[in-house]
Amino acid sequence: MRPVFSNILLIAGDGRNVGKTSFVVSIIRKFKDKKIHAVKVSPHFHPLQKNDKILFSGDHYQILEEFSKERAKDSSRFLEAGAEKVFYIQVKDYQLMMSFQKVFSLIPKGMPIVAEAGGLVRFLKPGLFIFMESNEQGTKNRQVKSGADLIVNLRDARVQTYTEQIEWMDDQWILKTD
Numbered sequence: 001m002r003p004v005f006s007n008i009l010l011i012a013g014d015g016r017n018v019g020k021t022s023f024v025v026s027i028i029r030k031f032k033d034k035k036i037h038a039v040k041v042s043p044h045f046h047p048l049q050k051n052d053k054i055l056f057s058g059d060h061y062q063i064l065e066e067f068s069k070e071r072a073k074d075s076s077r078f079l080e081a082g083a084e085k086v087f088y089i090q091v092k093d094y095q096l097m098m099s100f101q102k103v104f105s106l107i108p109k110g111m112p113i114v115a116e117a118g119g120l121v122r123f124l125k126p127g128l129f130i131f132m133e134s135n136e137q138g139t140k141n142r143q144v145k146s147g148a149d150l151i152v153n154l155r156d157a158r159v160q161t162y163t164e165q166i167e168w169m170d171d172q173w174i175l176k177t178d
Helices: 020-034 074-081 093-104 118-122 142-146 159-163
Strands: 004-013 037-042 053-058 061-065 085-091 113-116 125-132 150-152 166-169 172-175
Touching: 004 020, 004 118, 004 172, 020 074, 020 113, 020 125, 020 159, 020 166, 037 074, 037 093, 037 118, 053 093, 061 093, 074 085, 085 093, 093 118, 118 125, 125 172
Parallel strands: 004 113, 004 125, 037 085, 037 113, 125 150
Antiparallel strands: 053 061, 061 085, 166 172
16 A cells, blocks of 8 residues: 655656646746745756755665756756755666655655656655646556546646646645535
8 A cells, every 4th residue: 555645746747748847837836835845756867967965875866955946957947936945866766765755754744745756656645646648649657647636738728727726735735626
């Protein structure tokens, strides 16, 4: 049984360029007064910059805290949008949950978390799970998509239409039902 983390809004998707990062940015902007903590997970290892602050590092994982709003990185965009703190995890799949638990231990209990981390849905049950899809026929992540609370296709509607459905209430993410 997967543990429940009701303070996590998890974003996954069909792949690259389906709007995951743009959606996370819009959520952060909407809720920045709630001191959002953002997490970006990548299975790809990118070269580190000299100013990167590594918090944890081990066999096939690195956890960094983002401090720059000026870089052309997703984690920088999260910070620029108003996130209280942003963590970037480079990790191989088998170390994903362990890496996330390390980051989770750094975030004050009950704080809202927005995570762009598709693989996490296999290990935990978030308060709200959003799946970003493209217009392509079918999806390579059909099983992941089937568990989503909300399926978003940014080519069909504006981001604001979807973000208006999301609320942070009583230390958990919920979908409005009106």
